[in-house]
Every structure is written in C-alpha cells, then in structure tokens.
C-alpha cells in the first residue's frame with residue numbers, strides 16, 4: 247500500500263493530480279485531487295501499488311513555500327537591530343510568540359518569523375563549561391536538528407523547536423513554529439552546515455571589525471548590563487579563536503556582507519564613533535540586483551556634502567565600484583562618515599539605483615521612522631534598511647515565480 251502525503255502551505259488551496267511511471271499498476275490513470283488547506287497538513291491515500299508516482303500541484307498565488315533568509319554575525323553585532331529594520335519594511339512589529347515561554351528567542355510578525363539559532367545549542371551553559379567548549383564551537387550545536395527543522399518549515403511543516411534560555415542558561419521545553427511566509431534564521435551559524443546553507447534563499451553576514459565590536463560591547467555590556475571593562479575584554483578574547491575558526495569563514499558564502507570598520511576620514515581615529523561601512527553584494531544571485539551609485543559597473547567616489555547635504559567634521563564620503571570577494575565578483579557600496587540631518591538623506595537616496603523601493607523616498611522614510619535605532623545616522627542603518635528592501639523584493643519575485651511554476655513532488 248503506497249500512501250501519498252502532501253503537505254500544503256497555509257491558507258490557500260492546492261489542486262493536485264497524481265500520475266505514475268507505470269500507470270496500469272495504479273488502477274487509475276490521472277486522478278484529480280483537491281487538497282483543501284486549513285493552514286495544516288492535508289493528506290490523501292493512494293491505491294494499492296508500490297510503484298513510484300508523481301504528484302503535481304498547481305498552486306494559487308501566495309501558496310508558496312516559506313522563503314528562508316540567513317543572517318550570521320557574532321553576538322552583539324547588531325542582528326536584533328537589523329531584524330527590527332527588516333520586519334518594519336514588511337509592516338508591523340515583530341513580537342515573541344503569544345502566551346509562550348517569556349524567554350523565547352523567537353520573534354513573529356505578519357510576514358516574518360525570526361528564529362535564533364542559539365536554540366540549537368546542544369549543550370547548555372553548564373554542559374559547555376564541563377566540556378570546555380564555547381557556544382561558537384560546532385560541538386555545542388545540533389546541526390542535524392537545525393537542518394531537519396529548517397527544511398520542514400521550508401516545506402510548510404510546523405516544528406517543535408527547542409529553546410535555549412539565555413536567562414537560565416538551560417534548554418527549555420520546545421515551542422511550536424508554524425511555517426511563515428519568510429523565515430529568518432539568525433545567529434552564529436546559519437551558513438556553517440552545508441545542508442542548512444543550501445536551504446537559504448538569501449544570506450547576509452554582518453562583519454564587524456574587532457575595534458568596532460569592542461566599542462559596541464562596551465557600550466552595551468558596560469552601560470546597560472553593568473559588566474566591567476576587564477570582563478568584556480576577557481570575553482572577547484576567549485571567543486576569538488572559535489570566532490575565527492567557525493563564524494568568520496561563513497562570510498565567504500553570504501550574498502550580502504555589511505562590513506563595519508573604523509573611519510578613514512580621521513587619521514588614527516580610535517574613538518570608534520564615526521564608521522566606514524561597506525555593503526558587499528554578490529553578482530549573479532537570482533532575484534538580487536546589486537545597488538549602484540550613479541552608473542552601474544563604474545567606479546565612483548562621491549562627497550555629497552555642500553548645498554544639499556549638511557555635513558559637520560569629518561564629512562561624508564561615498565564610494566561605489568566592482569571588486570572580488572573570496573573569488574566572487576561583487577559590487578561594493580561604501581559610506582564613511584555620518585549624517586547630521588536624517589531628512590536630508592533623500593538627497594543621497596535619489597542618487598542610488600536598484601534600491602527596490604516601492605515609492606520615492608522609502609529608504610529615507612524607513613530611516614526617519616527608526617531614527618532612535620543604533621546606527622541610524624551612518625552606513626550601518628542605511629545599508630541594513632536597503633538590504634531589508636532587497637529582501638522584500640527577492641521575496642516578491644520568488645513567490646510570483648513559484649506561483650507560475652507547478653510544484654512537483656515525487657515519492658517512491
């Protein structure tokens with residue numbers, strides 16, 4: 247007895263037909279079946295045959311698989327801030343699952359679900375201490391489960407995902423994650439395991455230089471969490487070997503990298519307040535056209551300060567041009583310096599192309615809306631916002647393509 251089980255994605259109906267390579271054994275040639283989706287899996291039993299068969303489902307618009315985005319960075323490098331900007335582009339705020347574990351790391355909005363890969367730590371805080379490994383070490387993480395669950399969600403199947411509790415350092419009982427339109431997996435290792443990496447429709451790496459990471463850590467952990475300077479230094483040093491071995495190499499796989507460096511506008515600056523931020527965009531990624539300044543493919547240096555843009559010392563400098571990154575062709579857009587007046591950003595926005603806005607001034611509007619987020623006056627906020635718009639564009643192109651193409655599922 248062959249049992250055919252089709253999982254449909256939430257909310258809309260799929261019309262499917264069953265065929266087999268040896269139709270005579272099936273007892274029917276092409277049976278038309280309609281799967282009424284109620285946001286859960288629906289199944290249909292087949293006939294008494296063991297021969298392989300094919301289920302072809304043509305789906306209505308919007309009835310697509312979950313689009314999966316990976317965001318990698320070390321702890322304290324701005325992932326949460328980026329996520330808030332991204333979910334805002336889709337409209338609506340992201341919140342923890344209602345009525346669930348108050349220490350859940352998950353954030354859900356209408357369109358997106360953001361899961362934190364810390365939830366796949368296989369060793370809790372005590373376990374890591376006993377074994378002498380950090381959370382960055384692959385041995386402290388369950389990549390098999392990560393792969394199985396991300397794959398299931400991508401295929402429209404809900405999962406019971408574990409929770410790593412950052413308050414207690416323990417592994418809590420799991421929480422139910424239903425397939426969203428867009429799943430973001432953020433954390434230390436979204437591109438580490440090749441099976442998980444292959445599930446990603448788009449990937450981003452936040453590459454924060456050591457100097458800047460240190461300044462941000464001090465700002466947060468000293469000012470907001472009461473840690474001492476020595477303990478912050480010690481924690482960064484202790485993580486560094488594993489960061490270099492397991493986290494940093496993932497940037498070679500990213501479709502977009504946001505690199506954050508000290509400014510070059512102030513010689514020997516060691517304050518770390520003014521930043522040089524580079525958006526490195528891989529060429530040839532499906533549904534992703536890199537942003538450009540003035541003229542696509544040219545090399546451009548631009549100082550926009552003057553009549554249209556107010557700049558105090560040390561000013562603002564943009565750069566755009568082609569480059570290679572880990573052997574890949576890329577386009578790089580760079581901003582060094584910071585904005586004095588955010589509303590004047592419209593002047594810069596109007597000179598950028600391929601930014602995937604839906605209306606004139608959308609980048610500036612988003613930046614003004616979140617002027618209180620860290621990085622709003624410099625390239626970190628600007629490029630995070632632009633990447634958010636590019637992800638919306640990629641998602642819209644992906645679902646419209648999937649809606650046009652029949653989905654084929656085979657089962658022996």
Ligand SMILES: Nc1ncnc2c1ncn2[C@@H]1O[C@H](COP(=O)(O)OP(=O)(O)OP(=O)(O)O)[C@@H](O)[C@H]1O
Nearest residue numbers: 320321322323324325326327462465466620621626
């Ligand atoms: N663009 C930025 N400019 C300046 N400071 C920033 C920026 N982004 C983040 N920070 C600083 O870094 C801190 C951590 O940011 P955020 O919480 O977004 O990082 P995270 O990667 O999600 O951290 P964690 O993984 O530890 O939860 C913020 O409190 C802020 O002090």
Ligand SMILES: O=C(CO)[C@H](O)[C@H](O)COP(=O)(O)O
Nearest residue numbers: 321364371381412413415434
């Ligand atoms: O690198 C990290 C990612 O957030 C954390 O340090 C890791 O998840 C362990 O968490 P904790 O320090 O709360 O035990």
